[in-house]
């Protein structure tokens with residue numbers, strides 16, 4: 001059984017990231033490849049921003065974090081959905097990635113999906129590929145997706161031509177992700193040594 005965590009990077013109540021996350025969850029369930037999706041909604045998790053309490057084993061922050069950390073550790077791979085906010089990935093998402101220093105994401109593949117209500121969406125991809133992985137060792141898949149004019153996508157039945165094109169491509173990416181997650185799991189179990197190399201260079 002392969003478990004794929006879906007990390008929703010927005011904390012907005014009416015969030016397009018959350019809507020796309022639900023769409024991805026359904027695609028993963030329908031794949032019929034023994035995949036169990038699990039959603040990590042940053043809005044629902046209500047994680048405080050990082051502080052030095054993170055270094056105190058018995059701090060309230062660590063008690064809160066442990067629940068999420070344990071859930072993340074059971075996942076073999078991830079879909080990370082990031083909206084573009086002012087040309088950035090949301091600070092809550094960067095905070096979440098910062099908290100993951102206990103091997104939660106380490107050497108696990110992740111499909112990046114960036115969204116924009118307009119024609120943006122490239123900046124979170126650049127940012128997360130550059131700085132979202134060093135110490136958590138998240139392994140970005142090479143082919144990210146950018147969903148532009150997101151509010152118009154996957155809303156009508158029958159689907160638009162663009163909906164069909166994007167859904168086919170999303171399924172292709174998810175199939176790659178699921179196979180990679182399964183294939184890499186024994187490699188990770190065999191080689192990973194976070195006690196020796198806890199931080200990336």
Ligand SMILES: Cc1cc2nc3c(=O)[nH]c(=O)nc-3n(C[C@H](O)[C@H](O)[C@H](O)COP(=O)(O)O)c2cc1C
Pocket residue numbers: 010011012014015016017018083084085086087088115116117118119120121150
């Ligand atoms: C604070 C804020 C800043 C935004 N800045 C950008 C931006 O720089 N580029 C862009 O394409 N869209 C921007 N948008 C529009 C978002 O793409 C759009 O609101 C999208 O639905 C956000 O995802 P969410 O609904 O999951 O939060 C911004 C939205 C917010 C709330």
